[in-house]
Amino acid sequence: MKLPSARGPVSAALIDVLSGRSTALPARPAFDSDGDLHLTLFVCYELAYRGWDGVDDDWEWNPDVLRLRAVAEERFMAALHDLAGPPEPVDPATVPQRLRELADADSDGPSLSGYLRGRATHEQFREFVAERSVYHLKEADPHTWAIPRLAGQAKAALIEIQIDEYGNGRAPRMHQELFTATMRWFGLDTTYGGYVDTARAETLANNNLMSLFGLHRRNRGMIIGHLAAYEMTSTGPNRAYGNGLRRLGGDAEATAFYDEHVEADAVHEQIAAHDLAGSFARAEPELAGDVLFGARCALALDTVWAAGMLASWHVKSLAGTGG
Structure with missing residues (x-):
């Protein structure tokens, strides 16, 4: 699967790193839309499934990618609590x-x-x-x-x-x-x-x-x-x-x-x-x-x-x- 086009600054930074165009992920990621958030998460998660064309499998467990994923997951989980109520x-x-x-x-x-x-x-x-x-x-x-x-x-x-x-x-x-x-x-x-x-x-x-x-x-x-x-x-x-x-x-x-x-x-x-x-x-x-x-x-x-x-x-x- 080919890496998709970015939908915001964070997904753009992630895709640039995975494609070799950059070497640094944002220290404090600021998602500018739901599209940016969910494309970032999807790109991270797909590393654990069939991966991306031209992207080394080692990225699945890269600490910087995992840190970015954790920030995105925290934001997503907070939105889920608002939407569906927290677990009780x-x-x-x-x-x-x-x-x-x-x-x-x-x-x-x-x-x-x-x-x-x-x-x-x-x-x-x-x-x-x-x-x-x-x-x-x-x-x-x-x-x-x-x-x-x-x-x-x-x-x-x-x-x-x-x-x-x-x-x-x-x-x-x-x-x-x-x-x-x-x-x-x-x-x-x-x-x-x-x-x-x-x-x-x-x-x-x-x-x-x-x-x-x-x-x-x-x-x-x-x-x-x-x-x-x-x-x-x-x-x-x-x-x-x-x-x-x-x-x-x-x-x-x-x-x-x-x-x-x-x-x-x-x-x-x-x-x-x-x-x-x-x-x-x-x-x-x-x-x-x-x-x-x-x-x-x-x-x-x-x-x-x-x-x-x-x-x-x-x-x-x-x-x-x-x-």
């Missing part, structure tokens, strides 16, 4: 039910899935797929970081979910691979990270949330809650996405990604709520509140992202520019 102690036994309540309440947000099902144009759906590709081409990878940090039932439950995400060992059935078929139908670039440069700041934030939770052992409860929220709110939207794509003429190969999630996530929902999140909360009751915090953050950021997408299409429609 909860009765571990109530975690599955509380997750259910959060998932049910999430249906009150902007219905991006409903719009895509019944009204979106080909170009709007194509834009949606391009934005989602930033995550779906690495789908499940951020949550996999949690596997070595768990034990017992919670570990087994997470592995059961992840095995499905990775196609049960069959590469063509990996969800990452299924999504490339959807992208090809729209004539999109299927290169890993191909749309990072044009992705909305909210798209990068959603991806950074998973890495913020997944890459830190101390946040293991949060990444579990994040995954549980995803699995418990996935079936309905993916059914809508598949039907919307069929409305636009999408064939079985193009809709396979969404259809697979309708079937798989209906099963994953119960595993995630009870066997994963519930078991983890009982095993580590002091982190039960983190599970709910991770779920709240996942749902809240996704709502912000969906509202932004719908608003941008509305503005383009009023301006007569399509989209």
